[in-house]
Amino acid sequence: MAADGTPLLELEGISKRFGPVQALDRVDFAVSAGEVVGLVGDNGAGKSTLVKAIAGINPPDDGAVRFEGREVRISRPQDATELGIATVYQDLALCDNLDVVSNLFLGREQVSAGPGQVSRQLDEVKMEHETADLLSNLAVTIPSLRSEVGTLSGGQRQQVAVARSLLGDPKVVMLDEPTAALGVPQTKQVLELIRRLRERNLGVVVISHNLADVFAIADRVFVLRLGRAAGEFRAEEATEEQVVAAITGVGDGRDKGERAGEEERA
Amino acid sequence: MSATGAATADEGTEGRSTTGQALRRLVQGDLSSVRVVLGLIVIAIIFQVQEERFLSAQNLTNLMLQITTIGLISVGIVYVLLLGEIDLSVGAVSGLSAAVMAVLSVNHGWNAYLAIAAAVAVGAGIGFLQGSLFSRFVVPSFVVTLAGLLAWEGALLQVLGKTGSLNINDPKITGLANTFYSDTVGWIFAAAIIAAYGAVLVLGYRKRVSAGLADGGPLPLVVRFVFLSALVIAAVAILNSDRGVPLAVMILLGFVVGMEYVAKRTTFGRHVFAVGGNAEAARRAGIRVNAVRVAVFTISGSMAAIGGVMAASRLFAVNQNSGGNELLLLAIAGPVIAGTSLFGGRGSVWTALLGALVIGSISNGMDLLSLSSAVKLMVTGGVLLLAVLVDAVARQQRQTSGRV
Ligand SMILES: Nc1ncnc2c1ncn2[C@@H]1O[C@H](COP(=O)(O)OP(=O)(O)O)[C@@H](O)[C@H]1O
Ligand SMILES: [Mg+2]
Numbered sequence: 067m068a069a070d071g072t073p074l075l076e077l078e079g080i081s082k083r084f085g086p087v088q089a090l091d092r093v094d095f096a097v098s099a100g101e102v103v104g105l106v107g108d109n110g111a112g113k114s115t116l117v118k119a120i121a122g123i124n125p126p127d128d129g130a131v132r133f134e135g136r137e138v139r140i141s142r143p144q145d146a147t148e149l150g151i152a153t154v155y156q157d158l159a160l161c162d163n164l165d166v167v168s169n170l171f172l173g174r175e176q177v178s179a180g181p182g183q184v185s186r187q188l189d190e191v192k193m194e195h196e197t198a199d200l201l202s203n204l205a206v207t208i209p210s211l212r213s214e215v216g217t218l219s220g221g222q223r224q225q226v227a228v229a230r231s232l233l234g235d236p237k238v239v240m241l242d243e244p245t246a247a248l249g250v251p252q253t254k255q256v257l258e259l260i261r262r263l264r265e266r267n268l269g270v271v272v273i274s275h276n277l278a279d280v281f282a283i284a285d286r287v288f289v290l291r292l293g294r295a296a297g298e299f300r301a302e303e304a305t306e307e308q309v310v311a312a313i314t315g316v317g318d319g320r321d322k323g324e325r326a327g328e329e330e331r332a
Numbered sequence: 333m334s335a336t337g338a339a340t341a342d343e344g345t346e347g348r349s350t351t352g353q354a355l356r357r358l359v360q361g362d363l364s365s366v367r368v369v370l371g372l373i374v375i376a377i378i379f380q381v382q383e384e385r386f387l388s389a390q391n392l393t394n395l396m397l398q399i400t401t402i403g404l405i406s407v408g409i410v411y412v413l414l415l416g417e418i419d420l421s422v423g424a425v426s427g428l429s430a431a432v433m434a435v436l437s438v439n440h441g442w443n444a445y446l447a448i449a450a451a452v453a454v455g456a457g458i459g460f461l462q463g464s465l466f467s468r469f470v471v472p473s474f475v476v477t478l479a480g481l482l483a484w485e486g487a488l489l490q491v492l493g494k495t496g497s498l499n500i501n502d503p504k505i506t507g508l509a510n511t512f513y514s515d516t517v518g519w520i521f522a523a524a525i526i527a528a529y530g531a532v533l534v535l536g537y538r539k540r541v542s543a544g545l546a547d548g549g550p551l552p553l554v555v556r557f558v559f560l561s562a563l564v565i566a567a568v569a570i571l572n573s574d575r576g577v578p579l580a581v582m583i584l585l586g587f588v589v590g591m592e593y594v595a596k597r598t599t600f601g602r603h604v605f606a607v608g609g610n611a612e613a614a615r616r617a618g619i620r621v622n623a624v625r626v627a628v629f630t631i632s633g634s635m636a637a638i639g640g641v642m643a644a645s646r647l648f649a650v651n652q653n654s655g656g657n658e659l660l661l662l663a664i665a666g667p668v669i670a671g672t673s674l675f676g677g678r679g680s681v682w683t684a685l686l687g688a689l690v691i692g693s694i695s696n697g698m699d700l701l702s703l704s705s706a707v708k709l710m711v712t713g714g715v716l717l718l719a720v721l722v723d724a725v726a727r728q729q730r731q732t733s734g735r736v
Contacts, residue, residue, distance in 0.1 A: 123616060144618045159616045163609035163677035164602075172606055173617030175599045187597040191543045198545075216730065 072135050073098045074269040075120070075151070075238050080129035082115055082293075089115040090126065091293040097238060097269040102260060104284030104301070105273045108313055111290040113273045114156060117240050120271075121153040122146040134237075147173075152236035156243045156273075158227040162216030166208055167197045169215050170230045200229055204259055221252040228259060239263055240271040245279055257283050277306050291315055368670045368686045372693065379697035386697055389574035396571070397509065399692035400580040401426070401643040405663040406684035407591050408459075408635030411628045413667060414595070415608045416676020417473040419632045421462060421480030422663055426640030427655025428484045429455045431491040433641055434498040434650040437505060444504035452637045458484065459633020463626035473629075481660070489652060497651035500644060508583065509646035512576035521577055522568040526561045533557055580642060584685070587638070591631075592681035604628060608676030639663075662712070666691050669719035675727055690715070 073096035082090040089112045097103045105113050118124040120131070122140040131138050133149050140146050146153070160169050171193045178189040197211050206225040208218065215223060224247060231239050241260070245253040260283050263270050274280050280287060281301055289297040289312040297312030379386040405422050412419045433451035436442040442450070462480050466473045492498060500506055513521070533553045571577045595601035606614040607624050615621045636655075644650045666687025672679025694715060698708045 121616075142618075143616050147618055153616075155616065159610070159613040161606045161609035161613050161677070164605060168602060168606075172602075172614070173619050175602055177599060187593075188599060188602060191539050191545060194545055195543050 073132075074134060076132040077116075077120070078130040078132070080116070080119055080126045080131075082112075082119055082124060082126045084115075088293050090119065092129070093290070093293070093295050095288060095295070097271055099237070099269050100264055100267045101286065102264050102270040102272060102284045104280035104287045105271055105290065106275075106277065106280055106287060106309065106313060107290035107296070110292075111313075112293040113290055114242055115293075116290065117153060117155075117242050117271065117273065120146065120151060120240060123153075147234060147236075150235070150237035152231035152234060152239045154224075154227045154231045154239070154241045154244060156246070158223055160215045160223060160227060163214060165214055166211045166218075166226055167194050169226060170197050170200070170233060172230075174234060196233075197229075200232065201225075204229055204232075204262075205255065220247040221249065224248060224252070224256065228256065232263075236268065238269040238271070240273075242273045243275065244272065245274060245276060253279065277309060280309075281306065289313055365671055365680075365682060365686060368683075368690060372686075372690055375690065375693050375697065379693070379700065383697070383700045386700055389570045391696065391700070392570055393574040393578065395689075395692050395696045396581050397578055397646060398696060399688040400509065400584050400646070401639040402659065402663050402666060402691065403584045403685055403688035404587055404639035404642060405636050405659070406666045406688055407587050407681055408632035409664050410667045410672050410679055410681050410684050411591070411595070411604060412473070412632045413664075413672045413674060414604050414676060414679055415625060415628050416674075417466070417625075417628075418664070418674075419459075419462070419477045419629065419636075420474055420660060421458070421477040421484055422632060422636035422639075423655045423657075423660030424481045424484035424488065425455050425458050425633050425636040425655070426643065426659070427650070427653075428458075428488045428491065428640075429637030430640035430644040430650045430654050431488050431498070433505070434500055434644060435491055437502050438498050438500060444502045447502075448505065448641055451641055452634055455633040455635075455637025455640070456630050457633070459630040459636075460626060462633070463629025466629065467622040467625040485656070488654065492650065492652060497649055499649045501648075505641070506645050506648055507579070509578075509580045509642055511579035513579070513582075514576055515572045518568045518572045518577040521582065522564050525564050529560055530557055580646070583642065587635070588681055588685045591635075595681055600624070600627070605677055608678075610677075658709070658712070661716070662691050662695075665712070665716040665719065668723060669715060671723075673723055673727065674720065675723075 075097050077093065077095040080090050080093045080095070081088070093112070093116060095116065105116065107113050115124065119126040120140065122143045122145050125141045131140055133151075138145070138149060140149070140151075161172065164172070167190070176189045176192050176196075177186040178192070179186070194211055201208060201211075204225070206222075206229060208222055208226070215226060218226065224244060228241065228244065231241075244256050244260075248256060257279060260270055260272060264285075272280065272284065284301045287299045287301055287304060287309055288295070289299075289309060291313060296315065297309070299309060299312075376387060385391050405426060409419060409422060429451040432454050433447045436447040436450055437444060458480065462473075462476050465471060466476045489496070533556070537550055537553055568577060571581070595604065603614065603619045603624050606617070606619060607621050611621055614624075640655055643654065647654075667679065667683040668674055668687070669690050670683035670685075670687035672683040672687075691712065694712060695708060698711065
């Protein structure tokens, strides 16, 4: 999708180990502007770990990260945010005791311009206004922007989390299982929202268990298996069977060989 | 907007039926301050029936002076509770800080304000140290501050030396708890408070209207304004008919209002609530969680020191019991009784004042009735237990209704 050929975000040889578990093993990964990459794999394949490595939550042990062609270090969540990488986590990472507006602006609260530091206070009106604008742009309806997020339904919470990721005008948005907790109409809406992100020329990474969802929106499908890259497909050229084969590691000779190797290792 | 119609149809009842919602919130604890005010009224009636001096202007003035120290310490405790943590050292810190002030003022002839500043610096430094140990080494805060409780109590004895007590004679220090304003000044305070509150309400409402966010009209604001104005006028009238508005009350009110402002209207305060609600979410939002924690414990230590200074001023002395006895537990119990959750993320600085009033009234009333300390301790313990149970039940109800 990228016109100039340079990916927006590029990872090379990313590894991450949790004690005995090699969660990521020398993974190369890239996403370009205006491209939706579906990140798929079995439970425990390392999808969330890869996203958290890019987001600065769990910095990788090893490997290089390039953003817009420059080598960067992402060791804290702020590093990712400053680069323009936003993440919607599987567990949503919302504060249930705060209202919708506060959650949306958490960590980047707007303050009213005052003559001194002391006279500055949270500009609740501005934040609420912008929240209302953003949510209506995204066609998201929440009963009251001042209701605590803990009182919302799963679908509404997901929508709040997605909306929140867009506030900082990111260049890359990563969504971890954005549709897992949603019913059919809300899933359609989130997929529609993801297409809109692509139209805005953002790079989008979507983790999903649901291959139908992935094929509906992704330009490219990237498969992880047991922490390793296990295949990469152009969505329009691949079939679900091929992707499933890569996920499970059955089907072709190369995968069988790899599996044998892993059994030895285990 | 219509696309989510199906999703919201079954959820749309939330936020609509305001009366039902208000009732439910009253039960579930969001309106716990109303509950506490009702409790205060009940307490007042009980004691007034048995001892008519209870609601006399003189006794109410005494009550306000009695709660100053607990209220000030509780202001810091509220912040710690909002994090979902606890600070067991505040009593000892208040005693030690006051002792430092007394030694500097009495033995070394320091200027009163410098001595007070040194006391606050001691409290802030201790809070900073404890907060840093807690967040850096991920030790439970109650352990760090329990160690602090013992250590700072030892330090208090050390600082006081052999005599074990110091009388304070600098009028600038003793004046803090023993100054009363004239009737005129009292009414000027009342007018200023009412005018400031009205201005805040009007400006806030105008801003919301001009941003197109007006919700429900100005009636709730008018009700709040009338209620607060009546309260302020009644309070000043009562205080004036005795010795006048005490400086101590203005100090306590100033800290409550100022720290409530910090909690509810500043970025820092928002981050305190966020860390107390979901520390991991706060961290991922880029909030420096450990810095927030250290700052909160620094506030707690500072407020303890300020409370200690006021206690010393009222007593004209610091001794080995300063900051001891049940001060610590009452300072923690107050905000919890008044609705600040022990589980973090919910509460307000007003609960420091309301809670101190509840605890102070009970203890003052029992003193008037000349009940033994055995009875006093058991009753206060019972009230604290009741408050904690109400907090826990409110939390359980939030969880079963999907709110964590
Ligand atoms: N914080 C962690 N501590 C220990 N092990 C972890 C941690 N996070 C992930 N893992 C392990 O790493 C592997 C990959 O996990 P994850 O990335 O969550 O998989 P996926 O999202 O693809 O289901 C799993 O074996 C998981 O148990
Ligand atoms: Mg996962």
